[in-house]
Amino acid sequence: MTIDAVAGDHAESPMISAARLVAPIVMGYLPVGVAYGVLAQQAGLSMLNTVLMSVLVYAGSAQLIAVALFAAGVSPWSIIATTFVVNLRHLLMSASLAPNLKSWRKWELALFSYQVTDESFAVHSARFARGDRNKATGFAINYIAQVSWVLASFVGFVAGASIPRVEPLGIDYALPAMFIALLVMQTKNRLHVLVAGFTGLAAICLIRAGADQWSVILATVMGATFGAGVETWTKR
Amino acid sequence: MDQTVVFLTFLGMLAVTYVPRMAPMVALASKSLPEPVVRWLSYVPVSVLSAMLFPSLLLDDREFDFSPDNFFLWAAVPAFLLAWRTRSFFGTVALGMALVAGGRYFFE
Numbered sequence: 001m002t003i004d005a006v007a008g009d010h011a012e013s014p015m016i017s018a019a020r021l022v023a024p025i026v027m028g029y030l031p032v033g034v035a036y037g038v039l040a041q042q043a044g045l046s047m048l049n050t051v052l053m054s055v056l057v058y059a060g061s062a063q064l065i066a067v068a069l070f071a072a073g074v075s076p077w078s079i080i081a082t083t084f085v086v087n088l089r090h091l092l093m094s095a096s097l098a099p100n101l102k103s104w105r106k107w108e109l110a111l112f113s114y115q116v117t118d119e120s121f122a123v124h125s126a127r128f129a130r131g132d133r134n135k136a137t138g139f140a141i142n143y144i145a146q147v148s149w150v151l152a153s154f155v156g157f158v159a160g161a162s163i164p165r166v167e168p169l170g171i172d173y174a175l176p177a178m179f180i181a182l183l184v185m186q187t188k189n190r191l192h193v194l195v196a197g198f199t200g201l202a203a204i205c206l207i208r209a210g211a212d213q214w215s216v217i218l219a220t221v222m223g224a225t226f227g228a229g230v231e232t233w234t235k236r
Numbered sequence: 237m238d239q240t241v242v243f244l245t246f247l248g249m250l251a252v253t254y255v256p257r258m259a260p261m262v263a264l265a266s267k268s269l270p271e272p273v274v275r276w277l278s279y280v281p282v283s284v285l286s287a288m289l290f291p292s293l294l295l296d297d298r299e300f301d302f303s304p305d306n307f308f309l310w311a312a313v314p315a316f317l318l319a320w321r322t323r324s325f326f327g328t329v330a331l332g333m334a335l336v337a338g339g340r341y342f343f344e
Contacts, residue, residue, distance in 0.1 A: 049239055056246050079249065080245060083248075094258065122281075168337060172336075176308060201290075204290060228276040
């Protein structure tokens, strides 16, 4: 499949295109979801709670951090506050998807936004950039992704550390490689290249300065401001 | 570990995760936003992807890692080239995974 085909501008059913787009997400979620399940079991969460966190919260890095905090006996309020900070970047993702969803009903938006993750956002923003706003494709991508995450959490809890390592297959590179493809796809001019470099550097500086949990949201605000600023300035 | 407390903590986590995911979309989707806002938002996808991707390729535990066994970084170079030249979504993912798997098989 070519990146242009992501638009669905060739004759492909919404479900086929969803299956193709969600495949790298599933490959990425399965090993991380299993790892989460293993750690949750070791931290002392019940099987029901392990699965429920994947159903209710559905946020990879926040869930892994929360499990570590539960294991360390950190207070619920601190865990909730940490989750808020770690997941705040979705605010910007949600806002940037919004202009593409004008015809959607409020309840559809409320349902769709529940499953905005880094990965589903990346795929949807790339689809929208290509003009594919098919609702069925959007929901199918979201549900397949979350179901794979929930199932992986369960398998990790039950199978524990007896699951074979997937590193030899390179599966842990599915998501970085997918981000590379989706980033290239949305880089349409030199200013976008500049913004990508600027934001990447900003995120690296923030992490090196110790602001790990704020790095994505702060770097994104800086990058978008830089891009919009340069565009405004050069157009005058 | 008190599983009821764990569950109640989830409800708090659900609230602080769902509201930022939902509120902007529900509030903004039906509005026609001012042009500068639309312009600013148009740079969010490229920015957010870069902010997540580049540190994962270049940093290891907050330090730059340009060592030969940073397979994530070296696999990214051909993956970027392939994505740019062929626009192939699947090809990029497959090449990246194959290179990381190959690197580990031959050099680890």
